[in-house]
Amino acid sequence: MNMMSESAVEKALDQKMSDASHKMIGKDVSVYYGEKRALFDVNLNVRENTVTALIGPSGCGKSTFLRCLNRMNDTIENCRVTGKITLDADDIYDQAIDVVELRARVGMVFQKPNPFPKTIYENISYGPRIHGLSKNKADMDQIVEASLQRAGLWGEVKDRLHESGTGLSGGQQQRLCIARAIAVSPEVILMDEPCSALDPIATAKVEELIHELRANYTIVIVTHSMQQAARVSQRTAMFHLGQLVEENDTDKMFTNPDDQRTQDYIMGRFG
């Protein structure tokens, strides 16, 4: 990869994307919180090795949909999901699927950086340890280093791996959380507004990281920032009032969307 130029990498990835298989397929997904319906029959496919951005005004259901993809909605009382979501060929809401295993394959990064109040090393090793991914200490050291490398954090923290993860700056904490998610080698990474609590410089770093991660992972990102969606994603899905309005290539979405509501939202006429 290093031999290739930047644009060649891009081209190769785009090529891969255009004929990419659908990593996750959502069919007629509806979500209810008690009596209230939050999502209405959403049909949305997530392509492999692609960054898919979910945009839309607050309360439009984009985070709800994201949380369906690794069943994080299970932790909310009274939440009911109907429809079908598959990961590769497995129905993730099937009785046979273990939710623990699913979440190891579909990792998640949250809105606010939430490192555990443990050391940086323990933050990263937490996931691999509970899933038994390492045979011994050296193996674990390897996983920790590789994860931090990929998250672009290794250089900054390699001398203080055994200091608390909560002592890092906000942007570093968020990249730590991304490294933590990478450590269990997921196939898909879900990001719920990962930059909303960060300053512009930290945001730029995380966006750069998302860009690089695309080579190895399938990424779904919820964002409030139109520019961010345009910068990091290849596919964009627009939600409004619990419905999927439009899903398209990001370039097309931001220049010539099919739906008037998308046009209005992107132009800042509502939301």
Added chain:
Amino acid sequence: MNTSLILLILAIIGMAAYVAGARHAMALVGGISSKLHSRPGYYGSFVAVWAILPAVVILFVWLVASPMYISSSVRGAFPEEVKTQSQAEQGLSYGMITSIARGMNALTGDEIARIENNPVELRTALGAKGVALAGDPQPFMVKAAAELNRMTFVSRILMTIVVLGASIGGALFAYRQIAPRFRARNRVEKVVLGSLVVASSIAILTTVGIVASMLTEAAHFFTAIPAWEFFFGTVWDPRFAAAGSGGSEGQFGLIPLLLGTLYIGFVAMLFAVPIGLFSAIYMSEYASPKVRAVAKPLLEVLAGIPTIVYGFFALTTVGPFLRDISSQLNGLVTGDYANFIQAQSVLTAGFVMGIMLIPYVSSLSDDIITAVPRALRDGSLGLGATRSETIKKVVLPAALPGIVGALLMTASRAVGETMIVVLAAGVAARLQINPFEPMTTVTVKIVNQLTGDLEFTSPQTLVAFALGITLFAITLCLNIYALYIVRKYREQYE
């Protein structure tokens, strides 16, 4: 005029001042309240505060100061031979004078005139009016009593005039200050702030006062018994304090009591901590809202039961049950049906106290576990951890400092607990380690030493204060340390 009547008049003046102030303010701006700096009510309150507050302060100062002044001037007029007597005897004389003065108010003018010439008749005359005198009054006392009555009367009149004058004067002063741009609201709020400060100082000063009084009494005790004998003595045998004997020396060793306290507290924590902690984990992490809504208040009812009730639960149920079951067990194993658990024992007291402590442990820990941010749980669950892994590896470690703080607070309750141990632990101050035998605690001994007829000069009674201050120091240290830990833990998330 008596004090309550003065207070009533002050209240009436205050209400009138409120109404007048509010109306005056409105009148100044022609009824357009938006032109006023403050709402009309604040002007009313401002005038009312000036009408009541200075007057009440003067009233209370007067009520305290005037008897002191009168007393000292009456004592100053004592004949020389009385002045040479001891303070206690002078006090008795003064006491008799106040009684005579009270009695003389009930007599008619003729009777007083007769008595002044013949003091011996006084006792019978006053007895007939229901005022009993301890001894025969001396001639100077009647004069002094008359003087006392006169001064009291003058003081009353003066007080009434001054207080009511201050009230009306204050009201007028405030009334004249009212102007449309006058900042009445700010002034009134300062008064409110001041009263809040006074209220909290009273709470703090009370604590300081209690500690100070315990310290002085304990200091008396330590003049009779050396401190090292108390703190390091291993025998508790205070003997009885025979009135006036003074010389009956007992042994006041703190160690058996302290160890008993800690031992029973430890047994109690042994029961309370696992049960309380597990129930807290269930309540905060697993219970559905429906279960929680019912179970949590039920558990907290346990905390509302008075400890004396636990005490007789221990005395009549738990103690005999443990005794009987131990004799059955002994019989099954050895054929000898002798009980090896006493009805009153460390185990009985510890067990029942443990039950009492469960709600404290569980509700404090529940709050602390619930305070662990949801983001941490989500982070762990999002990595594919199960719920129990999340609790064990993320939630509990994050909550641990807080839980330790909660347990320390609970331990300080266990140390200070009285009624359960009085009834269930026994009174024998013994130094032993068998949990089936009775032991006693610091609190039980305080109760013992302070029950019955007391003489507050003997070490047998004063030791209670030394015990009290020791107990206070222990619980204070536990609480401060617990608060320190809890506070440090809170900072982690803020």
